């Protein structure tokens with residue numbers, strides 16, 4: 001397994017994996033639209049400053065990705081970073097790929113002088129919670145929702 005920044009022509013494959021991530025999250029959030037297909041997203045995002053799109057490659061196939069970006073603010077002494085999306089294809093899970101992607105992102109943000117990495121994760125997503133906790137993430141804020 002090889003972790004590397006996505007190439008400029010790999011936006012579409014990451015869009016497809018983001019679509020699958022959103023579909024995975026539908027089990028915990030029924031308001032997510034089952035017909036939604038991500039298109040023309042990462043081709044643009046990966047070209048922006050302060051972003052990192054990483055892919056995990058196995059036998060020349062992209063089997064996972066992570067997207068994150070720096071999130072500077074005048075309120076903050078040091079910038080934070082957002083881990084925005086992480087997905088590993090089902091048949092490649094529990095082999096350390098998710099952790100390797102997250103560690104690579106952490107290395108990159110550390111080099112940028114970032115104070116902390118933030119992320120949102122669904123409370124019922126125990127697998128992802130376990131992964132983040134194993135990397136030193138802990139609950140710092142609560143993101144609340146009131147369904148109407």
Ligand SMILES: CC(C)(COP(=O)(O)OP(=O)(O)OC[C@H]1O[C@@H](n2cnc3c(N)ncnc32)[C@H](O)[C@@H]1OP(=O)(O)O)[C@@H](O)C(=O)NCCC(=O)NCCS
Nearest residue numbers: 086087088093094095096097098099121127128130131134
């Ligand atoms: C969450 C996800 C990225 C983990 O990827 P992965 O490659 O399987 O994870 P790893 O093999 O690197 O495992 C890392 C840690 O996750 C946890 N983990 C992995 N598989 C698990 C499982 N089946 N059950 C419980 N915890 C699990 C463990 O803590 C593991 O650490 P350990 O191996 O030291 O015990 C993957 O399950 C996934 O893509 N899920 C669907 C999308 C998603 O939920 N993304 C996160 C949105 S916030």
